[in-house]
Amino acid sequence: MFAIVRTSxxxxxxxxxxxxxxxxxxxxxxxxxxxxFTKDDSLSQLxxxxxxxxxxxxxxxxxxxxxxxxxxxxxxxRVPMVVVTMAIIFGINLTSGSEDRGTLSTLLxxxxxxxxxxxxxxxxxxxxxxxxHIGVFVGIWSALATIHxxxxxxxxxxxxxxxxxxxxxxxxxxxxxxxxxGKKGLSSGLxxxxxxxxxxINSLAPSVASLNGAQKFTLFYYFTExxxxxxxxxxxxxxxxxxxxxxxxxIGWAMFRHRDIEV
Amino acid sequence: MLKAMKQPVIQLHDVTKRFxxxxxxxxxxxxxxxxxxxxxxxxxxxxxxxxxRMIMGQIGPHDGNVTIFGQDAAEHAxxxxxxxxxxxxxxxxxxxxxxxxxxxxxxRLHGGVNKRTITELAHRFDCDLHxxxxxxxxxxxxxxxxxxxxxxxxxxxVLDEPSSGFDPLIQAEFNKLILQYKQDGKxxxxxxxxxxxxxxxxxxxxxxxxxxxxxxxxxxxxxxHALKRLKVVFDDARDxxxxxxxxxxxxxxxxxxxxxCRFGGSLQELLRKTAMLSVADITIEEADLEELFMQYYRRQx
Numbered sequence: 001m002f003a004i005v006r007t008s009x010x011x012x013x014x015x016x017x018x019x020x021x022x023x024x025x026x027x028x029x030x031x032x033x034x035x036x037f038t039k040d041d042s043l044s045q046l047x048x049x050x051x052x053x054x055x056x057x058x059x060x061x062x063x064x065x066x067x068x069x070x071x072x073x074x075x076x077x078r079v080p081m082v083v084v085t086m087a088i089i090f091g092i093n094l095t096s097g098s099e100d101r102g103t104l105s106t107l108l109x110x111x112x113x114x115x116x117x118x119x120x121x122x123x124x125x126x127x128x129x130x131x132x133h134i135g136v137f138v139g140i141w142s143a144l145a146t147i148h149x150x151x152x153x154x155x156x157x158x159x160x161x162x163x164x165x166x167x168x169x170x171x172x173x174x175x176x177x178x179x180x181x182g183k184k185g186l187s188s189g190l191x192x193x194x195x196x197x198x199x200x201i202n203s204l205a206p207s208v209a210s211l212n213g214a215q216k217f218t219l220f221y222y223f224t225e226x227x228x229x230x231x232x233x234x235x236x237x238x239x240x241x242x243x244x245x246x247x248x249x250x251i252g253w254a255m256f257r258h259r260d261i262e263v
Numbered sequence: 264m265l266k267a268m269k270q271p272v273i274q275l276h277d278v279t280k281r282f283x284x285x286x287x288x289x290x291x292x293x294x295x296x297x298x299x300x301x302x303x304x305x306x307x308x309x310x311x312x313x314x315x316r317m318i319m320g321q322i323g324p325h326d327g328n329v330t331i332f333g334q335d336a337a338e339h340a341x342x343x344x345x346x347x348x349x350x351x352x353x354x355x356x357x358x359x360x361x362x363x364x365x366x367x368x369x370x371r372l373h374g375g376v377n378k379r380t381i382t383e384l385a386h387r388f389d390c391d392l393h394x395x396x397x398x399x400x401x402x403x404x405x406x407x408x409x410x411x412x413x414x415x416x417x418x419x420x421v422l423d424e425p426s427s428g429f430d431p432l433i434q435a436e437f438n439k440l441i442l443q444y445k446q447d448g449k450x451x452x453x454x455x456x457x458x459x460x461x462x463x464x465x466x467x468x469x470x471x472x473x474x475x476x477x478x479x480x481x482x483x484x485x486x487x488h489a490l491k492r493l494k495v496v497f498d499d500a501r502d503x504x505x506x507x508x509x510x511x512x513x514x515x516x517x518x519x520x521x522x523x524c525r526f527g528g529s530l531q532e533l534l535r536k537t538a539m540l541s542v543a544d545i546t547i548e549e550a551d552l553e554e555l556f557m558q559y560y561r562r563q564x
Contacts, residue, residue, distance in 0.1 A: 102354070105355065
């Protein structure tokens with residue numbers, strides 16, 4: 001049972017370890033500077049001096065609390081970029097990357113259905129993103145321990161969970177494109193354009209009137225609007241990310257079931 | 264026994280496969296019965312791999328249908344593959360695993376295979392299973408692919424140019440394995456572009472060129488139709504012209520009373536007619552199958 005999941009995770013163990021340690025270290029390094037942000041007003045002044053358009057990209061100045069700092073500094077750009085990039089790379093690698101190497105064709109020559117291959121590979125993607133988010137979570141608490149600050153356990157779980165949901169939905173874009181096209185270059189290029197395009201639209205929308213309506217069509221909106229480190233999980237927004245993921249995987253599955261395998 | 268021989272294992276009915284405007288396989292009809300060992304021969308680009316990929320359900324035909332054990336090859340691939348072993352020409356294996364890890368992975372996909380079976384096959388094919396696959400030579404990777412194809416004791420072996428990279432000793436062991444399958448009444452479909460590689464293993468040979476079957480023949484039938492090489496020495500050089508008129512004599516080259524030619528007619532007729540001539544010596548060499556094979560490659564319909 002789950003032979004593909006076990007083998008795929010085993011093959012990616014060092015890569016996963018590296019991503020997890022990288023995410024942990026990045027969160028830790030960003031969060032340990034929190035005390036200097038709270039004590040120094042010059043950053044608030046700097047933020048206020050920025051043009052409105054730039055402020056949208058950098059985030060708000062709501063970083064006087066740990067939750068606010070996590071929402072606006074740690075999880076506004078840094079963590080999403082790392083986990084989303086990782087999710088896209090893994091999503092492509094498991095699908096069109098495998099097809100490009102010819103290993104998908106070899107796998108399908110065994111007694112295993114296409115639906116099972118897709119399901120087990122998607123479970124592998126979810127577990128991989130989860131492992132990296134364990135690194136993120138440990139990063140939060142090791143940094144808080146380093147600077148001797150306390151924080152809500154529920155909110156730290158909430159922000160890690162919403163970041164996990166964002167990464168799964170962005171990884172699903174790459175995964176579905178890889179499954180439905182089988183072309184590594186095309187699927188990775190398209191996934192990168194879609195996901196990072198979504199990020200830019202969502203970041204610029206507060207400052208650019210013409211993008212206001214478009215914001216709700218981006219995956220990042222349903223992550224940033226939650227401000228989960230301050231407010232906890234908004235289940236309706238998380239449900240949107242889950243539904244988008246389910247729709248993407250369904251489309252990928254529907255196409256993958258009957259299409260020709262490339263190599 | 265007769266009933267068993269009439270069970271079709273592989274059936275391709277009017278199968279056409281296109282890649283863009285290129286027709287890779289055109290209205291291909293082929294039936295392989297249970298217990299047959301069939302060679303699938305053709306030059307590079309003839310449509311062999313495309314046909315085999317349709318048999319394995321990796322690609323679907325645009326027209327016609329492909330059934331294996333009576334089931335649609337693509338629709339029921341997982342179920343069919345429980346009884347099928349497949350080796351491709353240069354199969355992509357999971358490079359970061361060792362041979363044993365890879366074989367255990369494939370074994371789990373098949374619902375489990377005794378580890379002893381794996382080690383016995385590795386011993387038989389002189390295969391080191393403890394090295395990472397990425398460090399192995401092409402021949403050794405092919406051995407692992409072959410073990411993965413046979414370790415679950417399938418009823419049908421589909422082999423697409425399987426022995427590329429094998430040294431002569433392993434090639435001999437591979438031939439023994441195929442003959443063992445044949446004795447056990449199992450079915451083997453083996454593609455190659457080299458006739459000598461498969462001719463002594465197969466009950467039937469299927470020649471394909473430009474996506475179409477150009478000839479289906481048993482080895483005996485092929486040998487009967489293959490051009491034999493004749494060397495004849497006459498006492499009287501004038502008999503060369505009479506010899507030239509015998510039906511089936513082709514590509515004649517003469518040097519006085521000495522003649523070298525190809526012969527593709529009835530041997531009985533040849534002997535009867537040459538008996539009336541002043542033959543001093545005659546040598547009939549074995550049928551040149553490779554030459555016939557090349558004719559199928561080259562011939563335009």
